[in-house]
Every structure is written in C-alpha cells, then in structure tokens.
Amino acid sequence: MFNPQNPTTPQTSGFQPLNRDGLVDRVANLLAEAIMAGRILPGARLSESTIARDMGVSRAPVREAARLLESSGLVEYHTNRGFFVQTVSASALDDLYEFRIVIERAAVARLVAQGAESTLPLLRAQVKELYRVAEAGEDMLCQVEADMQFHRLICQGSGNPRFLTVFDQIANETKLGLIVIGRLYDDPQRMAETHEPIIDAIAAGDSDAAVEAIDYHIGTARTLVCQQFRLLEDKTAR
Missing domain, CATH: 1.20.120.530 (GntR ligand-binding domain-like)
Structure with missing residues (x-):
C-alpha cells in the first residue's frame, strides 16, 4: 500500500505482472480498483517506477494510465512531483x-x-x-x-x-x-x-x-x- 504520510517510493505496490494486450487500459483499471478499494489512499503519490516494476511493464503505459485516471478525476498531476490520488474535499x-x-x-x-x-x-x-x-x-x-x-x-x-x-x-x-x-x-x-x-x-x-x-x-x-x-x-x- 502507498502511505500518504510518506509519499516517497514504496518498496512494493502489490501489483502482479501484466501481458501486453490492452496494456494501458488494464493498468488504469487496476489502479482505479486499488484506489476504490482503499489500497492506495487519497493524497498518495503514484510511483511510476514501482508500479511498472511490479506489473512487469515499462513506465510509459503506467504514465498513460495515470493520465486516463486524471481525466476521470481520480488522479491529479503535480508539476515536477508526479501523479497523486485525488484529495477529496x-x-x-x-x-x-x-x-x-x-x-x-x-x-x-x-x-x-x-x-x-x-x-x-x-x-x-x-x-x-x-x-x-x-x-x-x-x-x-x-x-x-x-x-x-x-x-x-x-x-x-x-x-x-x-x-x-x-x-x-x-x-x-x-x-x-x-x-x-x-x-x-x-x-x-x-x-x-x-x-x-x-x-x-x-x-x-x-x-x-x-x-x-x-x-x-x-x-x-x-x-x-x-x-x-x-x-x-x-x-x-x-
């Protein structure tokens, strides 16, 4: 789980390796499910490198997936800091x-x-x-x-x-x-x-x-x- 109190790169994200079919959508769906289930909390940073490593993919599809989630309001981008789960108010x-x-x-x-x-x-x-x-x-x-x-x-x-x-x-x-x-x-x-x-x-x-x-x-x-x-x-x- 990502810890919003310590938004540095975590040791593991808990995701399993993926194959290449529909990669970006699948990454986006898995991230959305993790956010909805509370495994990634509001305010937590999405570490592209950790998620990519655990899913067995490059960082590019993870970044594209984060962009998809940004358009749906689940994720927000902070300049020079990366993607974070949306903080709800x-x-x-x-x-x-x-x-x-x-x-x-x-x-x-x-x-x-x-x-x-x-x-x-x-x-x-x-x-x-x-x-x-x-x-x-x-x-x-x-x-x-x-x-x-x-x-x-x-x-x-x-x-x-x-x-x-x-x-x-x-x-x-x-x-x-x-x-x-x-x-x-x-x-x-x-x-x-x-x-x-x-x-x-x-x-x-x-x-x-x-x-x-x-x-x-x-x-x-x-x-x-x-x-x-x-x-x-x-x-x-x-």
Missing part, C-alpha cells in the same frame, strides 16, 4: 453533485419524453441488485457501484450519448467520495429505497415528477455526503 464534492443534478435532470427528462419501455426493466433489476447488496452486507464499494449503475442506466437510456460520456467521466470521482466517508445511510437498504420514487415517476411517464425525484434523490445525497465530509475535515484540522 467537501467543497469539491458539492460542486460535483451540483453538476450531477444538472446532467441527470436533463437525462431523465429525455428518457421519459422518448419512452422508457426498454430501460425500465433494467432500472427495476438494478434496484433489486441494490436491495440484494444491502441484505448481503456487501462493502461500501459494492453498494456505491450498484447505485452508480442505476444512474448510468438513466443516462444510457436517454438516447443522448453525451450524457453517458459525461457521467462516466465523473463516476469514479463520485464513488471515491462515498467510499472515503464509509457509509451514506445508517440502514444500507435506505440507499435502495431512495431509488423507488424515480422509477415510479418514469413508469408513469411523468417527466416533471421524474425530474423532481432525481432532484430530491441526488440533492439529499449531496447534503448528506458534504455534511459528513465537513465533519471529517473538522476532525482532521484539530
């Missing part, structure tokens, strides 16, 4: 959720307007998955991924590929924020339940109600996430 998350509301309001309105017959079964199945994950006591990463997939389906079903592209660009950063706080609701099933009004509005073909449901759903999450992050920031500052 309440202010940055508030901006992110504000942006999500804009995108998903438009996406759900378009979905309803053009007809959601093919998307509704997928959304209902994803809510079932959210309940399953909660009942099984899966970790926060599984819960967050199930939640984000629901919202991705709305963007995908809207028929506007731009919504999906933008959603995918900000998804990892959203996940990272949720994973850092550890939980959103005291009752894991509450996360699943909060999606029900969205499905009801879409099924009714009521665009205004669907937009209002998205507004409330993401707005409530925005408030909870930012409150919890401010508490974490206050504790760190003491």
Whole structure:
C-alpha cells in the first residue's frame, strides 16, 4: 500500500505482472480498483517506477494510465512531483453533485419524453441488485457501484450519448467520495429505497415528477455526503 504520510517510493505496490494486450487500459483499471478499494489512499503519490516494476511493464503505459485516471478525476498531476490520488474535499464534492443534478435532470427528462419501455426493466433489476447488496452486507464499494449503475442506466437510456460520456467521466470521482466517508445511510437498504420514487415517476411517464425525484434523490445525497465530509475535515484540522 502507498502511505500518504510518506509519499516517497514504496518498496512494493502489490501489483502482479501484466501481458501486453490492452496494456494501458488494464493498468488504469487496476489502479482505479486499488484506489476504490482503499489500497492506495487519497493524497498518495503514484510511483511510476514501482508500479511498472511490479506489473512487469515499462513506465510509459503506467504514465498513460495515470493520465486516463486524471481525466476521470481520480488522479491529479503535480508539476515536477508526479501523479497523486485525488484529495477529496467537501467543497469539491458539492460542486460535483451540483453538476450531477444538472446532467441527470436533463437525462431523465429525455428518457421519459422518448419512452422508457426498454430501460425500465433494467432500472427495476438494478434496484433489486441494490436491495440484494444491502441484505448481503456487501462493502461500501459494492453498494456505491450498484447505485452508480442505476444512474448510468438513466443516462444510457436517454438516447443522448453525451450524457453517458459525461457521467462516466465523473463516476469514479463520485464513488471515491462515498467510499472515503464509509457509509451514506445508517440502514444500507435506505440507499435502495431512495431509488423507488424515480422509477415510479418514469413508469408513469411523468417527466416533471421524474425530474423532481432525481432532484430530491441526488440533492439529499449531496447534503448528506458534504455534511459528513465537513465533519471529517473538522476532525482532521484539530
């Protein structure tokens, strides 16, 4: 594991050697998984040489992979210092959720307007998955991924590929924020339940109600996430 308190080159990154097929994407995926799982913490430096050695590749694909993660908000580049895992803040998350509301309001309105017959079964199945994950006591990463997939389906079903592209660009950063706080609701099933009004509005073909449901759903999450992050920031500052 990389230690953010000691950002010098670590002895090992824990990665295994890779073959050459789809190398950059595979490196990026492995790094993203490690960040999401908390094996590489916010603020930690990504040592290109260590990662390249452990994966059995040159530094070039590692650098390219880091650039990919930079575009998705997981990694940031510091001039003359290298790549670091994004440090999450309440202010940055508030901006992110504000942006999500804009995108998903438009996406759900378009979905309803053009007809959601093919998307509704997928959304209902994803809510079932959210309940399953909660009942099984899966970790926060599984819960967050199930939640984000629901919202991705709305963007995908809207028929506007731009919504999906933008959603995918900000998804990892959203996940990272949720994973850092550890939980959103005291009752894991509450996360699943909060999606029900969205499905009801879409099924009714009521665009205004669907937009209002998205507004409330993401707005409530925005408030909870930012409150919890401010508490974490206050504790760190003491």
